[in-house]
Amino acid sequence: MTTRSGPVGVALVGAGVISTQYLKNLTTFPDVQVVGIADLDTERARTAAEEYGVPFSGDLDSVLALPEVELVVNLTIPAAHAAVARAALEAGKHVYGEKPLALDPVEGEKLLAEAATRGLRVGSAPDTFLGAGLQSALRAIAAGAIGTPVAANTAVMNFGPERWHPSPEFLFQYGAGPLFDLGPYYLTALTALLGPVAQVAATARQGRAERVIGSGPRAGTGFAVEVPTHVTALLDFERGATAATTFSFDSALPRIQFEVTGTEGTLEIPDPNTFDGVLRVRGGADEDWRELPVGGTTAGRGIGVLDMARALRTGDPHRASGELAQHVLETMAAVTESAAAGAFRGVSSRCEAPEPLAESWSPLEATLG
Structure with missing residues (x-):
């Protein structure tokens, strides 16, 4: 301090x-x-x-x-x-x-x-997990909205950032790709919601060996792809839940999915790359989804x-601690190793679940004098 x-x-x-x-x-x-x-x-x-x-x-x-x-x-x-x-x-x-x-x-x-x-x-x-959308999801799970969490299904799929980023090469180099670029949003949110990951199994593919910049002054310039661009992983969490998740820069159909299923219902969670969004729940007796209140900061x-x-x-x-980021990094490394080896890989690190923010937490209210 x-x-x-x-x-x-x-x-x-x-x-x-x-x-x-x-x-x-x-x-x-x-x-x-x-x-x-x-x-x-x-x-x-x-x-x-x-x-x-x-x-x-x-x-x-x-x-x-x-x-x-x-x-x-x-x-x-x-x-x-x-x-x-x-x-x-x-x-x-x-x-x-x-x-x-x-x-x-x-x-x-x-x-x-x-x-x-x-x-x-x-x-x-x-x-982003500190934003209103995911913090409201944390509160809903803690309040028993879906019972005990059992499994999650998540996906983030698009055609790749070269279409909009003026200098996208680094996003296709070692340390990036859809797993390392988009994965942290989903894996951080999953860890905050379900606890630390214990082991993973994965597959990975590279859709194209070369990409072309689609915008900005260098539009039309080709560059080499160094990493897999479509990764699918199964995650086992220490607390007992599981998740299936896909990260892709090879999908012509953009898709974002984040659902957590529990013993009493399913929670549809906003895009973890945003700070807000619609939160919905569907229980066993529900004929359709019900929207839940979303509260907290959306400052960005x-x-x-x-x-x-x-x-x-x-x-x-x-x-948003280094220990949480290290656990997510180790999880992504385990996914990479699992895809290469065709076998489960363990994740040895553990991290404390971050304390939820108070719904009244405000970035614009001075607290330090």
């Missing part, structure tokens, strides 16, 4: 596409103060800083040297996540990163060990950063 008081000084590293969502939100939260932006392209960092009224921009070293920076938000590409997080920790800063935590579980373990040695915290996206990306910043002041655990 820090001895400082008042809003937590935050710096962003990486001024790419996703940074705009973070900056729009973090610059409106009174309990954090964005004081710097770093990027390999320092001109891009300067432009973002000017647009959002951030007082400093530059390269990584110069931003990490700012004494007012307490928490670094790492928005770099997956291949750089571990290196940038390590640099932040070595500079004495807490770090919250975009998913995945690292490219492999060994790197993730090293980061958590380094943070523990230095008395620092690690947090990680996704924070960055609420995990805010929850972590507030926890730095109070000493409470933060919810």
Whole structure:
């Protein structure tokens, strides 16, 4: 726990596409103060800083040297996540990163060990499970809306991000693909709802060896695919539930599914890549779905950063934790290994279920003075 008081000084590293969502939100939260932006392209960092009224921009070293920076938000590409997080920790800063935590579980373990040695915290996206949709689902399950959870069926399928992303190559490289890019949303939500994963079985395929950029100044440019683009997994959870889930960049029919079936009914849960949505339940005596109330924050990306910043002041655990992200990373690695070996693979790590947010929790209400 820090001895400082008042809003937590935050710096962003990486001024790419996703940074705009973070900056729009973090610059409106009174309990954090964005004081710097770093990027390999320092001109891009300067432009973002000017647009959002951030007082400093530059390269990584110069931003990490700012004494007012307490928490670094790492928005770099997956291949750089571990290196940038390590640099932040070595500079004495807490770090919250975009998913995945690292490219492999060994790197993730090293980061958590380094943070523990230095008395620092690690947090990680996704924070969508803190939004109104999934928090309301947690409350519904806890209240017995479907009895005891037995199984889940989830799927996220589309034709691939090269159609809309102007620089999509990294999404088809090691550390990405549909499993590592979309998987964290679903696996984090499943872990929050059903507890930690114990073992997995999976298959994986690559639909096309080359993709073509479909938008932006480089439209029409081809690039190689390095990872599987259609992954199906069976998950066994330590508490006894199971799940079947599919992650695909090979489907011409976009599809999003998230259902949890219990002994007394089934819960239809909103897209875990969003912070809101419709929550529905259907019990054994119901002739149709019934909509349940949804309450909580819908502020969007960055609420995990805010929850972590507030926890730095109070000493409470933060919810989008490094331990949760490490468990999800190990689960994805086990899925990859299972698909390659054609056999079940265990997941050795365990994590505590994050404490639910109070329905009245507000990102726009100052709590730190």
